[in-house]
Amino acid sequence: MKFSKEIITGVITVAAITLLVFGVNFLKGNSFFGGDDIYYAYFPSSGGVAASTSVYVDGVQIGKVLEVDYIGGTDSLRKVRMKFNIQHENFKLPKGSTLEAGGIDLFSKGILVTVSQDLSKGYYKPGSSIQGIVSVDIMSQVQAYADPITQQLQVMLASVDKMVKGFSAFWDNTATSEIESSMKEVQIAIRKFGEAATQIQDLVGDERVKISRIMSNVQSITETLKESDDQVKHILGNVERVTDQMVTADFKSVMEDAQKTLKSVNAVLDAATNGNGTLAKLVNDEKLYNELVETNSDLQVLLKDLKLHPERYIHFSVIGGKVKGADFTPEEEKDLKKVVDERKGN
DSSP, X not given: OOOOHHHHHHHHHHXXXXXXXXXXXXXXXXXXXXXXXXXXXXXXXXXXXXXXXXEEETTEEEEEEEEEEEOOOSOTTSXXXXXXEEOOTTOOOBTTOEEEEEESSSSOEEEEEXXXXXXXXXXXXXXXEEEOEEOOOHHHHHHHHHHHHHHHHHHHHHXXXXXXXHHHHHOSHHHHHHHHHHHHHHHHHHHHHHHHHHHHHHHHHHTHHHHHHHHHHHHHHHHHHHHTHHHHHHHHHHHHHHHHHHHHHHHHHHHHHHHHHHHHHHHHHHHHHHTOHHHHHHHHOHHHHHHHHHHHHHHHHHXXXXXXXXXXXXXXXXXXXEEOOOOOOHHHHHHHHHHHHHHHHO
């Protein structure tokens, strides 16, 4: 069966057009045969991302950026819209994932997807709109890191410049001469130290024999002490034993005397408690106590009267005459007789 040239030409033309459409679609970022999941992401800026750049997950390309459009508006976070697809068959975009537009490395741009580990929220459906962020490019990061260092270097260079200028101002002829004189003084001091060391060495050499004798004497003394170690220990043991005996003997005698004294005191107290002896009578006999108090009161009266009327008790002569004592009243005679009888009875 033969085909006409027109049919062959038409088939070739259709095939060419088909290949052209699929090729253009592929160059735009879609799969060759289509069927990719399409998503939309919004960013405050493009971050240098253009159409046909890649979408990465964990360093693996999973899709392409199809369109980058500026939509403007009042929302500063949604000024740029990017249309991208997911070409990987087994990948689904979980909700809560982060889309970061910007530099992937030093030479390439794209969208970096950080997959959320929380799968309880589900997955984005094809055609969903996702809010993204713009990453800081590497040059900006380097600049942000280098700016403080640059400022510190500038400050340090200014300080070094001032130090060099100050050192240059100091390093004149006067300073040079002072340093030379100082070095001469150091040399003189070192020379004197050397002479002193020589003298010390000579002195040590002269006294070496005496030092040797002294060390020999010390060694002999230590050996003698070592030989007498047992005797010294024996003497010290005897002294310790004697002192222990003296302390023990004195302590025993003191304790015995104290026990005897306490026994005597306890016996006296027991007798007084049981009503035996004079002390018990003085302590327990209330009548005796009252009589003593009354006697003391009478004696006080008698002494008072003796001071006031001594002529009642003492007879004396005045110019050859004899004066008798004054007469007592009956009450006074009775009191005086009572006192005298009590004194005789005691």
